[in-house]
Amino acid sequence: MKHKVLILGTLGEFTELVKKAKEKGYETVVCDGYADGIARTYADKAYTIPVTDVDAIALMCREEGVDGIITSFSDLLLECMVKIADKAGLPCYLKPEQLFWYRDKSACRDVLDKLGLPAPGFRKISVELLKQGSEEEIQQSIANLQYPLISKPLDKYGSRGIFIIHRSDEVRKKALQTAEYTDCQEILVEEYNDGYEFNMMTWVMDGKVNVISIADREKTEMEEGMLPLSTRNVYPSRFLAEVEKSATDILQNYIRYTGQTEGALSMQFFWKPGRGIQVCEIAGRFFGYEHELTDMVYGFQTEDALELLLDYLYEKDRIKEMFDRHDIYHPVKYGAVLYFQGRQLQIADQTAACELAKEKCVVKPWIFYKEGEHVIEYGPNPYLALYYIETENRRQLEMETEKFFSEMSIRDPEGREVAYRNKIPEYEKEKKTDD
Numbered sequence: 001m002k003h004k005v006l007i008l009g010t011l012g013e014f015t016e017l018v019k020k021a022k023e024k025g026y027e028t029v030v031c032d033g034y035a036d037g038i039a040r041t042y043a044d045k046a047y048t049i050p051v052t053d054v055d056a057i058a059l060m061c062r063e064e065g066v067d068g069i070i071t072s073f074s075d076l077l078l079e080c081m082v083k084i085a086d087k088a089g090l091p092c093y094l095k096p097e098q099l100f101w102y103r104d105k106s107a108c109r110d111v112l113d114k115l116g117l118p119a120p121g122f123r124k125i126s127v128e129l130l131k132q133g134s135e136e137e138i139q140q141s142i143a144n145l146q147y148p149l150i151s152k153p154l155d156k157y158g159s160r161g162i163f164i165i166h167r168s169d170e171v172r173k174k175a176l177q178t179a180e181y182t183d184c185q186e187i188l189v190e191e192y193n194d195g196y197e198f199n200m201m202t203w204v205m206d207g208k209v210n211v212i213s214i215a216d217r218e219k220t221e222m223e224e225g226m227l228p229l230s231t232r233n234v235y236p237s238r239f240l241a242e243v244e245k246s247a248t249d250i251l252q253n254y255i256r257y258t259g260q261t262e263g264a265l266s267m268q269f270f271w272k273p274g275r276g277i278q279v280c281e282i283a284g285r286f287f288g289y290e291h292e293l294t295d296m297v298y299g300f301q302t303e304d305a306l307e308l309l310l311d312y313l314y315e316k317d318r319i320k321e322m323f324d325r326h327d328i329y330h331p332v333k334y335g336a337v338l339y340f341q342g343r344q345l346q347i348a349d350q351t352a353a354c355e356l357a358k359e360k361c362v363v364k365p366w367i368f369y370k371e372g373e374h375v376i377e378y379g380p381n382p383y384l385a386l387y388y389i390e391t392e393n394r395r396q397l398e399m400e401t402e403k404f405f406s407e408m409s410i411r412d413p414e415g416r417e418v419a420y421r422n423k424i425p426e427y428e429k430e431k432k433t434d435d
Contacts, residue, residue: 008071008081010037017306018042051080058087068313073288093263101258102284105154117250119279121145122190127179148192151175153182195272199287207261209251210323213294222420231422234336235297243271296390299332334397335390341420342375342384345412352409353385361400364388
């Protein structure tokens with residue numbers, strides 16, 4: 001019998017997943033609310049139904065005879081996939097009752113606190129208190145937290161609605177800004193960790209956490225007072241040996257509590273010499289735009305990371321074989337994804353961005369906007385552009401990155417720079433200071 005898989009999502013990052021499924025001989029159906037999603041071009045069938053319409057998509061699955069469902073990259077898509085699978089009777093590595101621990105940031109923090117696992121100090125504050133409470137009551141609600149702080153929604157992802165709070169007199173204003181991004185009656189205020197940040201992708205198999213990759217997640221403060229934005233993720237992490245065991249142990253303890261025994265599992269965390277690890281986020285999905293870095297850096301020692309999603313549905317035995325071969329300490333290349341963020345202006349001239357796409361080190365360029373389009377905050381295009389680059393060693397990777405960061409330019413019709421200027425963190429300087 002030929003398998004028919006529903007891939008929840010049609011934007012650019014899903015094209016490879018559709019192609020991979022078809023290569024394996026599966027019939028593909030894609031679905032979301034984006035009528036012009038690129039992945040629709042490659043699928044056998046496509047439906048335009050908002051991913052949040054669980055009942056309609058579950059009905060479509062039954063009518064189409066779908067026997068598997070997969071998605072990734074987004075917490076909302078994960079949540080919808082789990083609910084659709086449950087309603088349609090399809091296999092899925094999480095159940096709706098487990099979503100709480102992967103979608104609600106405060107629930108995640110409560111578990112970490114209960115298990116004695118490290119995370120920044122935090123408090124939940126009611127929106128009503130922020131609007132009606134006295135200054136004294138607001139300050140009392142975050143007592144014992146150390147500045148700087150950040151305010152964030154409990155139910156959003158992709159850095160939406162997150163603001164830095166440097167002083168006590170900023171708490172109400174910044175927290176109310178966060179409240180505009182959520183339907184929840186509470187928001188989260190937590191201590192801001194200025195340590196090194198990491199992305200960790202793993203796969204749970206028979207209750208055991210298997211590490212796929214750990215990357216340095218670098219950010220740049222684009223404008224003074226602005227929340228630093230993601231600008232480069234580097235594989236493998238330069239601190240891999242220092243963080244891998246502790247990070248894996250944290251995830252192992254977490255899933256022991258939540259009951260996850262299979263499937264994708266990712267974590268963002270902080271680490272600094274002498275301070276140890278603090279967990280930022282735990283998610284039941286792969287991070288967007290990064291599975292390809294894992295494939296580039298580890299070459300034929302691992303299968304395509306996306307193939308894990310398909311193998312989970314139809315060829316589980318292959319997953320064990322993959323991890324028997326996978327060695328995160330022996331990359332065949334060094335790789336990075338470079339993210340370029342931009343101001344909300346009109347795109348007029350992308351010549352420099354297109355020239356950089358031709359550089360020898362570029363494995364895959366991705367320029368998201370067309371000339372004449374306006375940059376939209378939190379729209380379907382997450383960045384101005386991104387580039388996957390690979391080199392033979394870390395020194396070359398740094399040199400290539402510097403070239404991209406210095407030469408990248410996108411102009412608006414008036415000649416103004418649209419792209420923010422990225423910077424590489426000063427690792428060596430900070431390391432010497434620690435010594």
